[in-house]
Amino acid sequence: SQQGEEDPQALSIQEGENATMNCSYKTSINNLQWYRQNSGRGLVHLILIRSNEREKHSGRLRVTLDTSKKSSSLLITASRAADTASYFCATDAQNNDMRFGAGTRLTVKP
Amino acid sequence: GAVVSQHPSWVICKSGTSVKIECRSLDFQATTMFWYRQFPKQSLMLMATSNEGSKATYEQGVEKDKFLINHASLTLSTLTVTSAHPEDSSFYICSAPSGQGQETQYFGPGTRLLVL
Numbered sequence: 001s002q003q004g005e006e007d008p009q010a011l012s013i014q015e016g017e018n019a020t021m022n023c024s025y026k027t028s029i030n031n032l033q034w035y036r037q038n039s040g041r042g043l044v045h046l047i048l049i050r051s052n053e054r055e056k057h058s059g060r061l062r063v064t065l066d067t068s069k070k071s072s073s074l075l076i077t078a079s080r081a082a083d084t085a086s087y088f089c090a091t092d093a094q095n096n097d098m099r100f101g102a103g104t105r106l107t108v109k110p
Numbered sequence: 111g112a113v114v115s116q117h118p119s120w121v122i123c124k125s126g127t128s129v130k131i132e133c134r135s136l137d138f139q140a141t142t143m144f145w146y147r148q149f150p151k152q153s154l155m156l157m158a159t160s161n162e163g164s165k166a167t168y169e170q171g172v173e174k175d176k177f178l179i180n181h182a183s184l185t186l187s188t189l190t191v192t193s194a195h196p197e198d199s200s201f202y203i204c205s206a207p208s209g210q211g212q213e214t215q216y217f218g219p220g221t222r223l224l225v226l
Contacts (some may be wrong), residue, residue: 003121023137041205043154043217090215100146100154 002094006089006101014109019076021104023089024069032065035088037103043088046074081110112205113137123194124226130190131221133160133204139184140206144215145177148201155178160187160204195226 006023013019025033031050035043049056049065049072056063062075076083086103113136123129129144133143143160159167166179178190191198201222205215 035217043205043215045214045216046216072210 006086006087007105009102010105010107012107012109013079017077017079017108019083019106019108021074021087023072023074023101025072025099026070026101027091029067029091031092032063032072033090033092033104034063034072035090035100035101036060036089037086038084039074046087048092069074076106079106079108080088081108082106112218114218115205116202116204116221118221119219120222120224122224122226125195126193127222128192128224129154129194130188131202131223133189133206133218134185135185135206135216136209138206138208140187140208141184143181143187143206145187145189146203146205148203148220150224154203157189160189162187183213191223193224196225199223199225 006021011019031048031049033048034046034052036046037043047056047058047061047063049063051067054065060077065072072089074087084107088100088103090100115134115136117132121129125183141162148154149180156169157172157177158169160179160181162181162184167210168174176192178192181187197223201220203217203220205217
């Protein structure tokens with residue numbers, strides 16, 4: 001069964017704009033991870049945030065985690081056309097069992 | 111970083127045949143691997159957890175006799191789709207945890223299966 005739910009389901013922005021995607025989950029987690037998937041390709045791990053962390057940065061990516069609301073957000077700043085992909089959040093509850101949300105399809109127009 | 115490979119990358123088969131998909135961790139050992147299935151425009155769905163030296167753990171609704179998993183070694187897990195039908199056509203992805211605390215999942219490139 002799925003754990004995370006991303007919103008929006010689809011997001012279209014212009015190059016240079018910021019993109020924000022949200023993820024909500026239902027049960028307690030050890031950590032939450034964001035992945036990117038280009039069309040027809042495998043998943044690429046972007047960033048991991050632990051349950052005791054509130055914010056994490058990696059290059060143009062910023063992830064926040066609010067365990068009280070069971071939600072996380074992924075912000076991509078100064079987006080590029082190459083950022084066009086589907087973005088998934090995944091929660092690690094126990095035994096490294098990953099649960100994925102449905103993903104947000106991001107389109108960055110040049 | 112850690113690398114996971116899958117073979118084949120795509121396969122077309124006739125209905126009723128069996129298809130084996132391999133998942134290998136190339137530069138690390140994985141006592142656990144995960145198999146996912148992704149239908150077009152849908153999210154990844156965890157099918158089963160492959161455990162080296164013991165039986166796989168299947169998610170609810172996944173037929174264990176239909177999707178045979180064998181974790182033959184610390185670097186290889188195989189998923190066999192038995193008596194494949196067109197509805198089994200999907201994108202199958204495996205992953206293996208590695209890194210500090212085994213927290214990061216490394217995904218294979220996926221195998222696209224088309225059953226005619």
